[in-house]
Amino acid sequence: MSEFQPLFDQLYDAIKAHQTIVIIPHARPDGDCLGSAIGLRDILRTSFPDKAVYATGEETGYLKFLGSLDTIEDEVFKDALVIAVDTANQERLADTRHTLGKMLVKIDHHINIDSYGDIEIVNTNAPAAAQIIMNFYQSHEEQLTMTETGALALFTGILTDTGRFKYDGVTGETFLAVAKLYDLGLDTKPVYDALEVMSEELIRFKGYVLLNYQKTDHGVAFIKITEDLCKEYHVTTEEASSLVNELSRFEDSPIWVLFNEYEEQIVRARIRSKGPNISLTANQFNGGGHAKASGANLGTWDVAEELLKALDDVARTYKADQK
Numbered sequence: 437m438s439e440f441q442p443l444f445d446q447l448y449d450a451i452k453a454h455q456t457i458v459i460i461p462h463a464r465p466d467g468d469c470l471g472s473a474i475g476l477r478d479i480l481r482t483s484f485p486d487k488a489v490y491a492t493g494e495e496t497g498y499l500k501f502l503g504s505l506d507t508i509e510d511e512v513f514k515d516a517l518v519i520a521v522d523t524a525n526q527e528r529l530a531d532t533r534h535t536l537g538k539m540l541v542k543i544d545h546h547i548n549i550d551s552y553g554d555i556e557i558v559n560t561n562a563p564a565a566a567q568i569i570m571n572f573y574q575s576h577e578e579q580l581t582m583t584e585t586g587a588l589a590l591f592t593g594i595l596t597d598t599g600r601f602k603y604d605g606v607t608g609e610t611f612l613a614v615a616k617l618y619d620l621g622l623d624t625k626p627v628y629d630a631l632e633v634m635s636e637e638l639i640r641f642k643g644y645v646l647l648n649y650q651k652t653d654h655g656v657a658f659i660k661i662t663e664d665l666c667k668e669y670h671v672t673t674e675e676a677s678s679l680v681n682e683l684s685r686f687e688d689s690p691i692w693v694l695f696n697e698y699e700e701q702i703v704r705a706r707i708r709s710k711g712p713n714i715s716l717t718a719n720q721f722n723g724g725g726h727a728k729a730s731g732a733n734l735g736t737w738d739v740a741e742e743l744l745k746a747l748d749d750v751a752r753t754y755k756a757d758q759k
């Protein structure tokens with residue numbers, strides 16, 4: 437029996453006990469948070485047709501194939517069970533009415549820095565929140581069911597957060613979850629079609645990234661993306677940020693960073709690693725995440741330079757240790 441079984445039982449009881457359930461992913465959505473939210477919504481709607489089940493939040497172009505989110509009034513939250521997915525801290529939730537419900541559940545795979553749920557199912561070993569949703573499904577397989585829509589959404593969550601099954605954290609459990617999704621009628625074609633397609637603007641912008649990246653002394657590869665640049669190439673900040681792993685291929689670069697500006701020129705960094713733990717550095721720069729994939733909120737470009745210095749030092753130490 438999994439150590440999470442008692443928590444899954446509590447979640448199941450909470451679902452049974454509530455007539456209205458609202459699922460909330462994080463802001464600036466990715467495949468895992470939307471896949472988890474839409475997948476869980478499908479499971480609950482299909483298994484409990486008498487309940488009112490909603491998923492709120494923000495949609496994003498390349499993930500529209502998952503289905504749309506619900507727009508709900510404040511009153512809907514009254515007496516509702518609210519389930520936040522894939523979101524470490526409350527400020528990041530795409531709908532901050534999460535406290536309006538009767539009970540709040542947190543399902544996440546990031547380090548539990550902000551303990552905000554009445555029930556918290558936080559498994560930092562899971563490579564995707566969607567895998568935890570599947571673990572819950574599998575823990576109550578007799579009582580739960582889902583359609584192809586749910587299978588597609590959960591597969592997308594697992595696929596994107598594991599970098600297509602490449603990242604740390606992928607285990608046999610991941611593939612057992614995916615095997616179950618295939619058994620439930622998963623059709624992967626729409627997922628690969630949607631994820632592989634790129635606008636011409638973004639392809640041109642990818643060319644810009646590959647021609648204009650820079651490297652620090654010890655091989656931290658980075659690219660700085662300004663709002664003006666996004667305007668010039670007609671790409672959104674989110675689209676531009678999706679190119680972060682274009683800088684992953686350099687043999688001598690254990691760390692790579694994509695910087696970009698959000699509204700009012702707030703600079704953020706996406707930091708990735710194929711060796712050293714970069715989450716500790718991200719923590720020092722008002723950010724965090726996973727050992728090999730973190731984000732940081734920098735504010736200004738001056739702080740971006742400081743982050744690069746700190747990461748260059750991490751790369752230097754890492755390379756020295758490798759020798």
Ligand SMILES: [Mn+2]
Pocket residue numbers: 468469522545563564565597
């Ligand atoms: Mn995730």
